[in-house]
Amino acid sequence: MRVSTAPYGGLIITLTFVVGFLLSMLPGPDWAERFRPDWVGLVLIYWCIAAPNRVGVVSGWVAGLILDVLYGSLLGQHALAMAIIAYIAHRWHLQIRMFPPWQQAACVLMLLVLDQLLVLWVKGVIGQASTFWPNWTASIVGMIIWPLVFVILRDVRRRADIN
Amino acid sequence: MSTLLGRRFSSLTRLIFVIVLSVVLMVLDHQAQHLLRIRAVLSVLIYPIQVVAAVPVRASAWVAELFGSERTLRQNNERLQAERLAHLARLQKLEALEAENKRLRDLLGSAARVADRAVVAELVEVSLEPFTRKIVVAKGSRDAVYLGQPVIDAYGIIGQVTEVSTYASKATLITDPGHAIPVLVNRNGLRTIIFGTGAPDRVNVPYLTATTDIREGDLLVSSGMGGRFPPGYPVAQVTKVVKDPNEAFLKISAKPMARLNYGKEVLLIWPGERQTASASPR
Numbered sequence: 001m002r003v004s005t006a007p008y009g010g011l012i013i014t015l016t017f018v019v020g021f022l023l024s025m026l027p028g029p030d031w032a033e034r035f036r037p038d039w040v041g042l043v044l045i046y047w048c049i050a051a052p053n054r055v056g057v058v059s060g061w062v063a064g065l066i067l068d069v070l071y072g073s074l075l076g077q078h079a080l081a082m083a084i085i086a087y088i089a090h091r092w093h094l095q096i097r098m099f100p101p102w103q104q105a106a107c108v109l110m111l112l113v114l115d116q117l118l119v120l121w122v123k124g125v126i127g128q129a130s131t132f133w134p135n136w137t138a139s140i141v142g143m144i145i146w147p148l149v150f151v152i153l154r155d156v157r158r159r160a161d162i163n
Numbered sequence: 164m165s166t167l168l169g170r171r172f173s174s175l176t177r178l179i180f181v182i183v184l185s186v187v188l189m190v191l192d193h194q195a196q197h198l199l200r201i202r203a204v205l206s207v208l209i210y211p212i213q214v215v216a217a218v219p220v221r222a223s224a225w226v227a228e229l230f231g232s233e234r235t236l237r238q239n240n241e242r243l244q245a246e247r248l249a250h251l252a253r254l255q256k257l258e259a260l261e262a263e264n265k266r267l268r269d270l271l272g273s274a275a276r277v278a279d280r281a282v283v284a285e286l287v288e289v290s291l292e293p294f295t296r297k298i299v300v301a302k303g304s305r306d307a308v309y310l311g312q313p314v315i316d317a318y319g320i321i322g323q324v325t326e327v328s329t330y331a332s333k334a335t336l337i338t339d340p341g342h343a344i345p346v347l348v349n350r351n352g353l354r355t356i357i358f359g360t361g362a363p364d365r366v367n368v369p370y371l372t373a374t375t376d377i378r379e380g381d382l383l384v385s386s387g388m389g390g391r392f393p394p395g396y397p398v399a400q401v402t403k404v405v406k407d408p409n410e411a412f413l414k415i416s417a418k419p420m421a422r423l424n425y426g427k428e429v430l431l432i433w434p435g436e437r438q439t440a441s442a443s444p445r
Contacts, residue, residue: 018212021209021212022212022215022216025212025213025216025288026216026219027216027217027219027220027288027289030363030424056174056177057174057177057178057181058177058181061181061184061185065205066205066209069202069205069206069209070209070212070213071295072295072297072325072326072333073295074189074192074193075188075189075191075192075201075202076184076185076186076187076188076189076192077185077189079181079185079188080181080182080185080186080189083178083181083182083185084178084182087174087175087178090174091174122189126189126193135294
């Protein structure tokens with residue numbers, strides 16, 4: 001089942017995640033904060049669809065845990081949300097691969113919104129929620145740049161021969 | 164990374180496993196601070212990411228400094244000289260006032276308030292998660308930073324340290340929705356509490372009834388209740404008082420005195436410790 005043609009595949013996937021973390025940490029002006037897409041979520045969804053043999057629930061969980069430490073949020077909060085969207089993307093990766101681009105983007109939007117809702121839900125339970133509504137703008141920006149992320153990561157995957 | 168749990172388990176089994184693990188982590192992290200050690204270790208591991216993320220800001224500041232024209236430098240120099248003179252003059256007055264204050268306190272028989280020890284800390288990272296207000300400063304347990312330590316700037320209280328690792332620590336700002344600070348109205352000594360809202364320049368003062376004597380423009384200073392923040396530091400200024408007859412309490416917003424969104428240095432203070440020569444920043 002497992003085709004490990006790329007010797008450094010794992011390393012390259014990890015590097016793309018590191019770039020995702022950097023992009024979500026880069027300081028920007030206050031007004032731009034609402035438009036910052038969930039880079040790590042996008043990278044995770046891509047790899048779950050494109051390399052389901054390598055990236056799945058556990059990778060998603062670890063990425064979420066690192067986000068928790070970076071954000072200083074409750075440990076396990078983003079980890080839980082990321083693991084669940086990784087599971088969904090991983091479970092239906094064959095279908096999502098076949099979708100036409102717009103349908104794929106809509107699917108990504110749903111996953112990103114689900115991720116935010118899960119994080120908000122945990123925050124609500126521990127009484128830290130400042131707003132009931134998820135940050136729609138960020139998810140929509142995530143959906144808009146999805147084709148770009150897809151093309152870039154597909155190039156990375158083809159160069160590194162990861163499948 | 165997915166080989167961590169081996170190929171023997173299905174994706175669903177792994178999902179259930181990590182969900183249970185997340186819930187256990189969250190409960191432990193929320194109930195008691197059991198996971199501080201784990202968090203500290205993880206923080207050291209991700210410190211490089213934070214440093215790299217801060218590089219563009221530092222680089223742009225460096226470039227701006229490099230290409231700053233001689234004229235701006237000269238202007239800055241003149242301005243700073245003038246400010247320094249003004250501050251020196253005020254400092255002299257302050258010293259006289261401090262001495263007078265001490266004499267009066269001695270007369271009253273109360274213990275004199277000592278100057279607090281302070282160390283300048285550089286901001287490494289701001290603007291993390293949306294709707295929370297936190298900053299990371301480049302001082303950690305190596306520099307004797309402790310949990311709950313007050314963080315201030317030149318204008319007032321910024322927040323408190325909520326996470327300490329070896330080289331850096333994270334502080335929660337007074338505007339964070341999870342933050343509250345006990346204060347006094349400077350004009351009449353009314354005790355109340357300020358809550359963060361998540362907005363960058365607004366805090367709330369809830370639970371004051373319609374007959375309370377509070378007005379727009381009132382300065383709120385820390386009261387020292389609860390023992391976490393030293394008393395007497397400015398916190399916020401009341402900007403709006405709304406009396407709604409349908410509501411039991413007044414709707415009061417205030418603007419933090421500290422310039423939370425400006426500058427790249429903050430002060431960490433050790434209340435009650437006197438400033439010594441060796442305590443200057445390294």
